[in-house]
Amino acid sequence: GAGVSQTPSNKVTEKGKYVELRCDPISGHTALYWYRQSLGQGPEFLIYFQGTGAADDSGLPNDRFFAVRPEGSVSTLKIQRTERGDSAVYLCASSIGTGAYGYTFGSGTRLTVV
Amino acid sequence: QQPVQSPQAVILREGEDAVINCSSSKALYSVHWYRQKHGEAPVFLMILLKGGEQKGHDKISASFNEKKQQSSLYLTASQLSYSGTYFCGTVNSGAGSYQLTFGKGTKLSVIP
Numbered sequence: 001g002a003g004v005s006q007t008p009s010n011k012v013t014e015k016g017k018y019v020e021l022r023c024d025p026i027s028g029h030t031a032l033y034w035y036r037q038s039l040g041q042g043p044e045f046l047i048y049f050q051g052t053g054a055a056d057d058s059g060l061p062n063d064r065f066f067a068v069r070p071e072g073s074v075s076t077l078k079i080q081r082t083e084r085g086d087s088a089v090y091l092c093a094s095s096i097g098t099g100a101y102g103y104t105f106g107s108g109t110r111l112t113v114v
Numbered sequence: 115q116q117p118v119q120s121p122q123a124v125i126l127r128e129g130e131d132a133v134i135n136c137s138s139s140k141a142l143y144s145v146h147w148y149r150q151k152h153g154e155a156p157v158f159l160m161i162l163l164k165g166g167e168q169k170g171h172d173k174i175s176a177s178f179n180e181k182k183q184q185s186s187l188y189l190t191a192s193q194l195s196y197s198g199t200y201f202c203g204t205v206n207s208g209a210g211s212y213q214l215t216f217g218k219g220t221k222l223s224v225i226p
Contacts, residue, residue, distance in 0.1 A: 042201050042217055058211075099143075100144070103214070104158065107154070
């Protein structure tokens, strides 16, 4: 597609439920990144993929968070047993490669845990 | 380690210039700059790689001082469209990862 697509754009879930957030990167972009952003803060790194493999998952806050990119294109961020503190905008970005390339961000998924 | 941005906020009149600074306590491989408008995604402005360089397009340019682990974004003859929050992001050198860590942002408001 022309840009990075994230679905859903908004998600309201009850505390304790499981959610999946989807990211469809720009075609041909081998690197994919997940960030989350709280109001008034900069994006906080979660994980990035180079191809199908997670190159760095050190930003995932705990084992309730998991992300996959099985075919090297679409990625899914999975959050188990959601907590109110997980509420944030989850941003996905992609780039043509790693290192010397800027990122194109999607519009984000606003997750609200009630 | 999160880079430190200054100032936190700045208000400009149209046509005025501004400088936004970004500093790190770690040796850097690269510095990214993004602009985010309220309710929108961050938009890539430019990337500077170690080796020390300057870049620019239109009236927005940036410098990267590798030795000082600092970068500055220069906005000249500001326009209303420049309003937004500017984020620098840094990739540490020798970390074995291209993890990009963002600062807390600088909110720029341009008024008529």
